[in-house]
Amino acid sequence: MLIKKTNHDELFARGIGIKAGFGIKTVLALSLLFCLLLVPSLIIPNLWAEEERPPIYFKFIGNEAFRFSDGKMTLFSDFPYQSGAYGYMEYEYDFAAEKGPVVSLITHRHLDHFDPERFIELEWKIIGPKEVTERHSRLKVIPLKPEINFANLKITPRVTDHSNTEHLSYLVEWWGKKFYFTGDANEADSLKDLPELDILFISPRFYHSAQKANMLPKAGKVIIYHHETGEIVPGCKGCIIPEQGEEFIVK
Numbered sequence: 155m156l157i158k159k160t161n162h163d164e165l166f167a168r169g170i171g172i173k174a175g176f177g178i179k180t181v182l183a184l185s186l187l188f189c190l191l192l193v194p195s196l197i198i199p200n201l202w203a204e205e206e207r208p209p210i211y212f213k214f215i216g217n218e219a220f221r222f223s224d225g226k227m228t229l230f231s232d233f234p235y236q237s238g239a240y241g242y243m244e245y246e247y248d249f250a251a252e253k254g255p256v257v258s259l260i261t262h263r264h265l266d267h268f269d270p271e272r273f274i275e276l277e278w279k280i281i282g283p284k285e286v287t288e289r290h291s292r293l294k295v296i297p298l299k300p301e302i303n304f305a306n307l308k309i310t311p312r313v314t315d316h317s318n319t320e321h322l323s324y325l326v327e328w329w330g331k332k333f334y335f336t337g338d339a340n341e342a343d344s345l346k347d348l349p350e351l352d353i354l355f356i357s358p359r360f361y362h363s364a365q366k367a368n369m370l371p372k373a374g375k376v377i378i379y380h381h382e383t384g385e386i387v388p389g390c391k392g393c394i395i396p397e398q399g400e401e402f403i404v405k
C-alpha cells in the first residue's frame with residue numbers, strides 16, 4: 155500500500171540517502187525492501203500506474219493561458235497575462251481564490267502572455283526565459299535546465315524563435331501524460347524529434363505551417379490556442395478549439 159503513495163523519484167532519493175547515512179546491514183535490508191517494492195511495479199507497471207495517476211483537469215482562460223490541476227498543485231501556461239493586451243482575449247480571474255502551490259510556465263515576455271506587474275503580487279513560482287524571470291524574486295524562479303523536475307512535473311524547454319524575444323516552447327510530462335506548448339513559435343523545425351504527445355497546444359497559424367511542412371508531431375489531441383473567439387481552423391480535423399472558460403479532463 156505504501157508504495158502507491160510513493161513515486162519513483164522519492165524512492166530513488168531515499169535509496170541514495172540511505173547509502174550515505176546508515177550501516178551496511180541497514181543498507182542491505184533497506185535495499186532488499188527497495189527491490190521487493192520495485193519488482194512488482196516492473197511486472198505490473200500498468201496496474202500500478204493506473205492507480206497512482208490522478209486525472210488532470212484543465213480550463214481555458216484565454217490567449218495561450220490554461221489552468222491545469224492534478225488536485226495537488228496548479229500549473230498555468232502563459233498566465234497571468236494582461237487582459238485584452240494588443241486586442242487579444244480579455245478575462246476576469248479570481249486570483250485570491252488560487253490556493254496551494256502554483257507554477258506559471260511562460261513562453262515569452264509579450265504582455266498577451268505574461269503580465270509582470272500582476273505576477274509580482276502573487277506567491278507563485280515561475281519558469282520562463284531569463285528576460286521574463288530576471289526581475290522577479292529568486293525564491294519564485296525555478297531555474298532553467300535542460301530538464302526541470304518540480305513536484306511530479308518534468309518540463310523540457312526548447313529554445314524557439316519569436317520576433318526578437320527570448321522564447322521557449324515546453325514539453326511537459328505529468329503523471330505519464332505528455333503535453334507540448336508551442337507558444338508563439340512558428341518554425342516547423344522546432345517540432346522535430348518530439349515524442350508521441352497526448353496533447354499538442356498550437357496556434358492556428360503554426361498548425362497550418364507545420365501541416366504544410368508535414369512536421370506535425372503525433373498527438374492524441376490537438377488543442378488550438380491563441381485563436382480568435384469563434385475562429386474556424388480549416389483542415390484541423392478533430393482539433394479542439396476551446397472557448398474561454400471551457401473545461402477538460404485527461405485521464
Ligand SMILES: [Zn+2]
Pocket residue numbers: 264266267338380
Ligand atoms: Zn502572443
